[in-house]
Amino acid sequence: MIPAPEAWKKAAIRGYRAGDFQALAALIDAAAAPERGMTATGLREFLDYPGFHPDDDLFVAPGEGGAGLMGARDVRVTARGDEIVPILESWGVVHPEAPPGGVGPALLRAALQRAGQIVRERGRGSGIFQARCATDDLATQRLFESGGLSQARVLLTILRPTLENLSPARFPANIAVRPYRVGQDEEAWVRAFNEAFADHWGGFMGMSLPLWTAYVRRPWFKPEISLVAWDGPDIAGFGHFIINDEQNALTGKKQALMRYIGVRPRWRGIGLGVALTRAGLMASRDRGMQACLSGVDSENVTGAHHIYEREGFVTIKRQFMYRVDVHAESVAGA
Template sequence: MTATDLLPIAVRAAAPAHAPLPDPALGLAWRPLTRSDAPALAELLSRTETADAVPYRTVLDEVEERLDADWKDLAHNSLVGLDPQGVPRAWVEIDQPPGDTRTVRAMVEGGVDPQWRGRGIGRAVVAWSHARARQVLAASGKELPARISTYLADQVVDGARLMARAGMRPARYYAEMRRPLDAPLPDAPAPQGVRVVPWSAELDEGARLAHNAAFADHWGSEPRTPQQWTHGRSMFAPTWSLLALDDDDRVVGYLLSGRYEADWEVVGHTAGYTELLGVVREWRGQGLASALLAAAMAVYRADGMQFAELGVDTANPTGAHRLYTQLGYEVYDSSTMYAIDL
């Protein structure tokens, strides 16, 4: 279905006049998140991630960065629930990325303190966030397909049941994969006409344009504005990141890495994490992605890392999951995107 076949977004979103705040009888006082909440929110995330047994930890720098995005309207699109002592026990935030041009998205993220679960707080938070998400989509004015979505680690089974009760259905499946670096690294040279070079700030805009081109045919992907492209880099590892240039010095492939040291104690090993990997369409099928991955593995190992890690959409149209398996990566964790399409 094309955008011209759709009813107006204001009709499809069916936004309520008011998003109902959770009932005070649940024991929490509610207000919007502010940037000053970052330290307490980081502690809440640590408690929830520990209880949910996920293989990562979100640190303060990441939380501060999440709350600092200029396009986010925390005053209207977020909530934090405080107990009588003022400690955050639940939170939720709705992000509508400004670069959306194919599907307008309202991306919901939140959680409830493990000690406060089982009281109906999660249901109340989801009800508010979905009502507000519909308002955000209606107000976007973008006459496009629309989606409310959230991501959950697959071990969070209570969360999956909550999503089902809210009318959300599994829409996409993701795998976290890793490869030991003490095994022989793949022999994967760059194809003729391309050279792999270290990432540099001067070439970063070219990498953004290459990313938008490379992911134009990927389900759920939307173009990133310059602001979006450089946001979310608190864990960015520039010395572990690589670019592929053609003979005209145009970026035709890229591999951006992250250094998540807080995760290493949780998983029991050190790792270089491949955040983004892409190759523009005209250079696909020539081994460039393999060359970038092999070069990154060598960089990670030279810096003392024990594993190379990455995440993948298991239905990626370029066959990325199969490629990673061929290069020795194995799945160690998984997650699901739940969605309501409007």
């Protein structure tokens, strides 16, 4: 059982309510200042996640007298969702003016307890709880470590600061590259995704069909920059890029996001990943983008980090992935 020091108990924590939406958006903006953190549409999509129930899975800390929110933390099943050992991702934020010592730990304890309940509800004996923070965020690192979490991985945010001087995308003769077809490609794409990322560290890069089906119907999904590489009837790889016009308007940037580059093992070693990267960057540039952001595991088994460096990306941010095992027996009834 995770200990509950007296300071933790003093923070008033409750479940999220629909009426908290504006206060949650304001909290996210305050924590991200001077940058703008998330659009209203983005927050609605974040809360509208298959299998995620904000009233059960998201916890908030109201401000004194109920004014605003001082913090929030959630927990949700990630990856495919059918893993024998469930993987539960937690996101959280604390207001920069929150009193020290109580809000962050109380929210983390609530999320860990809920994680144990989810494990029990899914009929599993244990799960993996994971959360992220910047490598220079010492306060959150201490918070995670006080809750029993340990550093497990370094994840990188990378940027290609210009989309000029792109090298041509050269595909093997047997590969046909087409835009994604909403309503037709979902099942084949999810199978290809899960095979491409089956050897990714930590097991959290799985995809469920319900999640992807909902994802491709978001208003910002642009099939013409979500490229699918076909070898006859089979998907060999994919290069999924995003241009979120609303987010760009908020930040004042013309920036694409390289969300997924994946190649199934059978088609590795023929330059397909590089070609899909270049093709997606060119497609983004042709739609007015000036830069492209992405994320990558610093120790990816395919060497993706180094491939992207050769393609002009530079590391702009590092995060620690923290993890801890959670057990239904020891946490659910805490």
